[in-house]
Amino acid sequence: MxxxxxxxxSISSDGQVPRSLHLSASAAKNxxxxxxxxxxxxxxxxxxxxxxxxxxxxxxxxxxxxxxSPYLAVLPTxxxxxxxxxxxxxxxxxxxxxxxxxxxxxxxxxxxxIYLYLFMFGLTxxxxxxx
Numbered sequence: 001m002x003x004x005x006x007x008x009x010s011i012s013s014d015g016q017v018p019r020s021l022h023l024s025a026s027a028a029k030n031x032x033x034x035x036x037x038x039x040x041x042x043x044x045x046x047x048x049x050x051x052x053x054x055x056x057x058x059x060x061x062x063x064x065x066x067x068x069s070p071y072l073a074v075l076p077t078x079x080x081x082x083x084x085x086x087x088x089x090x091x092x093x094x095x096x097x098x099x100x101x102x103x104x105x106x107x108x109x110x111x112x113x114i115y116l117y118l119f120m121f122g123l124t125x126x127x128x129x130x131x
Contacts, residue, residue: 023068028055
């Protein structure tokens with residue numbers, strides 16, 4: 001893990017980055033995100049990773065005006081990451097063809113669940129084919 005600092009930042013002789021340059025929940029509390037911090041913490045069950053993710057997105061949206069822009073510039077983009085959670089359905093099916101069967105079964109289960117729910121209340125699920 002490397003250290004990132006801009007040219008106006010002085011790093012102490014022990015090589016530590018100053019706390020003012022840490023992306024942390026306490027730094028987010030002192031930003032424009034302060035009003036929504038409690039809501040994010042409540043939504044994540046007190047887990048600060050949601051706050052940090054929101055703070056990171058906020059600082060990235062600010063762009064060059066952000067004091068963290070030198071750090072954010074070296075982070076990989078979503079396109080550079082090969083993480084399954086970021087894959088589209090097409091990529092998943094291409095890399096793992098057998099998963100397409102699971103996806104089709106999932107769609108069929110969802111469709112049948114909706115159909116049975118409507119049937120219980122005497123409603124029908126009409127399928128229209130437009131030409």
